[in-house]
Amino acid sequence: MYEQLKTNGSNFEIVYVSSDEDLNAFNNYHALMPWLAIPFSDLETKKALNRKFDIEGIPCLVILQPNSNKDDATLHEGVELVYRYGVRAFPFTKERLENLLEEEREKHERQTLTNLITNHDRDYLLGHPSPKQVPVASMVGKTVGLYFSAQWCVPCVKFIPRLISIYQKIKQMLVKNGDQEDFEIVFVSNDRDQESFDSYFNTMPWLALPFGDPTVKELAKHFDVHGIPCLIIIGPDGKTVTKQGRNLINLYQENAYPFTEAKVELLEKQMDEEAKSLPRSVYHPGHRHELNLVSEGNGGGPFICCDCDEQGCGWAYQCLECGYEVHPKCVTTADRASTGQ
Template identity: 40%
Template sequence: MSKPDYQATNLPLWDFLTILASEGVDFLLSGEEDKVPSSSLDYEKTTICLFFSANWCRPCQSFTPKLVQLYNMLRTMGKELEIVFISLDHDEDGFNAHFETMPWLTVPFDVNLHKKLRERFHVVRIPFLVPLNLDGQSVEEDLIGLIEDFGEDAFPFTNKRREELKAIDDSKRQGGKIDQLLARPGRDYVVASDGGKVLVSKLIGKTVGLYFGAHWCPPCRAFTAQLVEAYNQLLSSRGDCFEVVLVSSDRDQKEFDVNISGMPWLALPFEDRTRQDLCRIFNIKAIPALVLIGPDGKPISTNGKNIITLYGAKAFPFTQSSIEEIEESLRKEGDSLPRQIQDIKHQHVLKLDMAKAYVCNYCERLGKFWAFSCDACDYDLHPTCVEEAS
């Protein structure tokens, strides 16, 4: 995820408390409306973050439940984390409506105080989550992006932790172990369209396509048909050497179930965070996308969609050398064909052309690569369907 277009300045706890004191505020509020002395924040043991948000802000409404889930999970795990809500709502009703969804602390509603805190922390966009730098440790500034990318693994939100997580991603991407990519603690399987479970270990030694797609996406549905054709051709001609695993971007479980029901391959469980992890690891910005992993567990190509669209099953095992062999074969085929012909079935001269896909106007079957086409009208012929005029 790219970083939002703001810059944060991490400040020590005492600076935050000084601002509160300057406005006569010496306590925070909890969800039970209890007053908590601001001086009781345990900066020696606890990671403390300020959360700037507002009830009127749609991105805030979307991110806040994720932050609540993260907060509760980390606290359950025994992690020392505290969050202090700084409202940018226009009135106290908005503040109350927003804060009632939060399990942490808040600064009492005061427009002037909140404005001062917003300016002090250079907040120009919300939601905004900034850690208070307590001990001189380098602190990660873009907590929104870090949390959305890594969830609870991002704690304690330091730059050091971000670098550790990037190193883990690099290791998974290049490490040559398909189980590290697809499995996680507590789940060593992927699912089939009938609900069955297949151990990830069964994929070791196969060429695997990680298919990033969604049922709501029309281009995905179009590419799925092409991928099904290639998958079935390889299954019948080469046996069980190629497998596809859907990495779904569907909006809910029901949509996911409909999506996988029309696919002959496997999928990551919809509820599993590994789906988001793989999008990050392989930098997936748009769907459909197909990442091809070789039998050695290492990436062959992140542009598998283009390979399948152009060459289908013919490109297997999808290596650079196999693609070069196909292209060389196509060049030789083109060299053996005339540059133009006059066919008895059409009034215009037909010229040799290369096309990704077309329908032959004579046999009405799909064609790829070489075709004889008319510049004057929409007419195409397979080279095998040509009947040259004498």
């Protein structure tokens, strides 16, 4: 984004305020940055900035306007804004951000399942066995997961057996409960050729957009998909429920269904409740040190599980020195040494 803004001549600069431990680390890190920095030796200025802007955690990007007038107060959420809007967040003024919010609201209003996954030339999805076609009209009213993935992507290949098993469990659960609701997944392929698409899709029990369909690119843009695998959940009303489908599956398995905010809140509460009975510390065969139980507000935060390589948040077992962190569910309790001694 910085380079884009520089290229198009925007009046924008970044100053790196380091929290590095030593000069060497600072030099190595700053060497990767195309922008300016406060010298490592200038501790005074660094401290003063931390105080002035009340910095509680990093990374933090504070945005200052050219003529610090009162309408455009200092913005602290630079990191979130860049992540969410990319270059479009510039110049980070109140007006700009209001426009972006309004745009999002309109986009949300207009969104339906049909206009998301059909186009002029196609009103169906691929099913099994090929060349079965499933009309998109038959999907309206279901909870639908859009699964962005590709066979060349290692994390995708690792994630898929888990997703298949959970998909089947959700389907079984819905049948068992005699629910009117239904769940479906649509594979949105990033494969490089038809052959890899065919062989990959053959392993999946759900539907797919045809390989190379123009809707694939449109969806990636619409949902701002930066990395795969990515699972976006669309509700029965055609509106986005969450872009965090993959995380929710990893955290809660089939219980994540229907992925709504209310359901996630409930699951978080249950997890907090369950965590009360978890040991404060454990030994996990994958790591030689003792691991401590941490939570979001207590030394934890989003992490990548060193056991299953998937993202986690909320509760975790952590070795702070090594930066080793695992899901509580990934700890092998059988090998756990006695704790609290």
